[in-house]
Amino acid sequence: MERFMKFTGLVAPLDRANVDTDSIIPKQYLKSIKRTGFGPNLFDTWRYLDPGEPGMDHSQRRINPEFVLNQPRYQGAQILLARDNFGCGSSREHAPWALMDYGFRAIIAPSYADIFFNNSFKNGLLPIVLARNIVDQFFKETEATPGYKLTMDLATQTVTALSGAAFTFEIEAFRKHCLLNGLDDIGLTLQHVADIKVYEARRRKEAPWLFTKVGAPL
Numbered sequence: 001m002e003r004f005m006k007f008t009g010l011v012a013p014l015d016r017a018n019v020d021t022d023s024i025i026p027k028q029y030l031k032s033i034k035r036t037g038f039g040p041n042l043f044d045t046w047r048y049l050d051p052g053e054p055g056m057d058h059s060q061r062r063i064n065p066e067f068v069l070n071q072p073r074y075q076g077a078q079i080l081l082a083r084d085n086f087g088c089g090s091s092r093e094h095a096p097w098a099l100m101d102y103g104f105r106a107i108i109a110p111s112y113a114d115i116f117f118n119n120s121f122k123n124g125l126l127p128i129v130l131a132r133n134i135v136d137q138f139f140k141e142t143e144a145t146p147g148y149k150l151t152m153d154l155a156t157q158t159v160t161a162l163s164g165a166a167f168t169f170e171i172e173a174f175r176k177h178c179l180l181n182g183l184d185d186i187g188l189t190l191q192h193v194a195d196i197k198v199y200e201a202r203r204r205k206e207a208p209w210l211f212t213k214v215g216a217p218l
Contacts, residue, residue: 008151009078020089025098039101082109087116096123181191
């Protein structure tokens, strides 16, 4: 997992509440667990005018010109502006995978579904909670200003607008530490690899039968 660094990114506004995970990444694309390759299928049923299936050449599908992410002014966006209860519905880590593979590094919304919120942190995507009136203000400024950008600074826990106004957000210390240092569950475990090896060596002496291959003589 990459470290989350301070950045200034283009904002894309998704002005819909209760966006569920099946809308973020439809169920037919959940067969792969590679974490990559899901970007073309982010918001699949909204981005395209014809149905999609795994293995298709999605560049040949008909684009929905009305969908916000298909508008030229939002190409290359790294920050998604969303509404209440973003990421509701069934649990699937593919949702943050798809958002990140598309290019998003952070989301700003008034609230999130709990499972999506937790999965985002585990995969390096920063879900920021800000008050509804601040989110409303960002929507207005984004729509009124082509190329609207925000600066995300996890170290200081601030979102800074083009006007220079800074807004503070909350994040648990452990989650902040993991994002700043690029540590997912595997990375956290590997920090203790020396202790794990010592434990395995001790257990090999204490209970050698646990390390005997199936079918091998004891």
